[in-house]
Amino acid sequence: MPARAHIREVGPRDGLQNEEKILSTAEKIRLIDALGATGLTEIEVGAFVRPQNVPQMADTAEVFAGLRRRPGVTYSAIAPNVVGARRAVAAGADAVQVFLSATESHNRSNVNMSVEQSLANVADMGEVVRSAGIPFDAVLSVAFGCPFEGHVPIERVLELCGRLLDLGAERLTLGDTTGMAHPVLVRQVVLAFRERFPRQPLRLHLHSARGAGLANILAALEVGVAEFDSSIGGIGGCPFAPGAPGNLCTEDLTHMLHEMGIATGLDLPALIDAALLLERMLGHVVPGQTIKAGICKHLTG
Numbered sequence: 001m002p003a004r005a006h007i008r009e010v011g012p013r014d015g016l017q018n019e020e021k022i023l024s025t026a027e028k029i030r031l032i033d034a035l036g037a038t039g040l041t042e043i044e045v046g047a048f049v050r051p052q053n054v055p056q057m058a059d060t061a062e063v064f065a066g067l068r069r070r071p072g073v074t075y076s077a078i079a080p081n082v083v084g085a086r087r088a089v090a091a092g093a094d095a096v097q098v099f100l101s102a103t104e105s106h107n108r109s110n111v112n113m114s115v116e117q118s119l120a121n122v123a124d125m126g127e128v129v130r131s132a133g134i135p136f137d138a139v140l141s142v143a144f145g146c147p148f149e150g151h152v153p154i155e156r157v158l159e160l161c162g163r164l165l166d167l168g169a170e171r172l173t174l175g176d177t178t179g180m181a182h183p184v185l186v187r188q189v190v191l192a193f194r195e196r197f198p199r200q201p202l203r204l205h206l207h208s209a210r211g212a213g214l215a216n217i218l219a220a221l222e223v224g225v226a227e228f229d230s231s232i233g234g235i236g237g238c239p240f241a242p243g244a245p246g247n248l249c250t251e252d253l254t255h256m257l258h259e260m261g262i263a264t265g266l267d268l269p270a271l272i273d274a275a276l277l278l279e280r281m282l283g284h285v286v287p288g289q290t291i292k293a294g295i296c297k298h299l300t301g
């Protein structure tokens with residue numbers, strides 16, 4: 001088991017983009033500031049996508065402009081193409097992530113391009129981002145199963161990881177975009193990845209749409225993965241089933257890791273405060289569990 005785990009907070013992007021209510025720019029900035037006060041060192045601020053496709057992310061450049069940047073915190077953005085990558089760099093993003101799906105049907109439904117077209121795009125984006133001197137990361141979506149195509153062969157996942165690295169992605173994240181992973185599969189995929197890319201760090205973006213999220217984290221920890229994405233309050237990540245859990249919840253994940261003696265550098269009460277702030281802004285209860293059950297007393301001392 002790793003002694004320490006690193007969490008990238010994706011709530012302001014992956015969470016808010018799935019919310020019906022669109023927060024104001026000032027509210028987003030306040031939320032990101034509250035998240036920065038919890039010890040998080042990596043926060044996904046927003047997305048440079050077409051506003052007509054994702055109106056929740058239309059003001060990402062303004063959010064970046066208004067951020068009170070905390071030293072040591074990486075404020076990242078996602079971009080689907082070169083135009084988005086240029087906008088992210090111009091807005092002052094500290095890192096840019098591109099998404100690619102492991103299957104043709106998901107990639108077409110997500111970005112309306114074939115996987116090969118997306119890969120050509122990745123090469124161009126990589127040049128834009130790297131010439132700005134900031135990290136360029138790739139997220140491989142539906143790496144553990146696709147809602148359209150079902151089972152995704154591990155060899156396919158590894159092949160696309162190799163292509164992304166060849167095209168200049170510095171870091172890779174495997175996404176369980178619709179919550180189809182289970183602990184045995186997580187273990188198999190991670191071990192196969194390690195064998196193929198022994199020196200390449202790996203991050204997992206796991207979802208809990210079918211309840212297996214934290215079990216999948218345990219499986220990943222057991223084979224040495226220590227970098228995860230999660231979302232404050234557990235918001236987002238399940239656009240087709242409102243109210244159902246999607247993204248893993250940052251404070252639930254942190255609570256479990258601390259109980260297991262795995263350090264995160266995060267302040268749990270401050271995370272709960274940020275989740276409560278988010279609830280007030282959204283005007284509805286968030287899916288996270290710790291915010292309802294409370295932090296176990298021995299963890300707060």
Ligand code: ZN
Nearest residue numbers: 014205237247
């Ligand atoms: Zn997600």
